[in-house]
Amino acid sequence: xxxxxxxxxxxxxxxxxxxxxxxxxxxxxxxxxxxxxxxxxxxxxxxxxxxxxxxxxxxxxxxxxxxxxxxxxxxxxxxxxxxxxxxxxxxxxxxxxxxxxxxxxxxxxxxxxxxxxxxxxxxxxxxxxxxxxxxxxxx
Numbered sequence: 001x002x003x004x005x006x007x008x009x010x011x012x013x014x015x016x017x018x019x020x021x022x023x024x025x026x027x028x029x030x031x032x033x034x035x036x037x038x039x040x041x042x043x044x045x046x047x048x049x050x051x052x053x054x055x056x057x058x059x060x061x062x063x064x065x066x067x068x069x070x071x072x073x074x075x076x077x078x079x080x081x082x083x084x085x086x087x088x089x090x091x092x093x094x095x096x097x098x099x100x101x102x103x104x105x106x107x108x109x110x111x112x113x114x115x116x117x118x119x120x121x122x123x124x125x126x127x128x129x130x131x132x133x134x135x136x137x138x139x
Contacts, residue, residue, distance in 0.1 A: 006075050013080035013110040014070070016117050021067050023060045029053045031117050039121035063088035065096060068108070078112045086124060092136050100136060102128045 012031065019027035032049045039045050046055060060066065066088035074081040087103035089096040104124055111119035 008115075009078055009112045010073060010075050010080055012112050012115055012117065013082070014073075016110060016120065017068050017070060017082065017108075020056075023064065023066070025053060025056050025060065028056055033113055033116045033118040036117060037119045039119065041122050041124045041126045061091070063090055065089050068106070080110045080112065082108045082110075090129075090132055090136055100132050102132055104128050 016028065016031050018024075019031060029049055029052075032052060034049050035047060036049050036052055037045050037047045038052050038055065046052060067086070068082070069085040069087070070082045071084040072082070074083075084106060085103055086106040087101070089098075089101040092100055106122065106124040108123070109119070109121040110117050
């Protein structure tokens with residue numbers, strides 16, 4: 001793959017991260033292929049742009065300040081891998097409390113097809129998030 005093509009592939013993946021960091025669900029949808037697949041940290045797959053539009057809508061209502069910090073970027077062909085940190089705060093009764101905030105190391109794999117994200121895969125230990133989420137659910 002030429003250097004220009006590699007830069008283009010990385011730019012598309014970075015645009016997806018930017019849309020996540022600004023909770024721009026419409027932009028996320030624009031950047032997804034029709035058959036887009038999201039793979040969560042447990043390997044569960046969710047497919048379809050419309051389904052994922054609603055999935056992101058639900059997630060941002062739960063974690064409105066979710067952000068990705070990219071530290072390293074690797075590209076091979078049409079695949080981009082980001083290494084970095086993910087963080088956010090679970091909303092509790094519409095409020096963002098500091099005790100509900102988490103920050104964890106994470107990696108993301110994006111596969112680009114026709115200048116859009118066809119696959120977005122998350123690699124993270126979800127335990128810190130689950131412990132906060134489960135605590136909130138009990139109250």
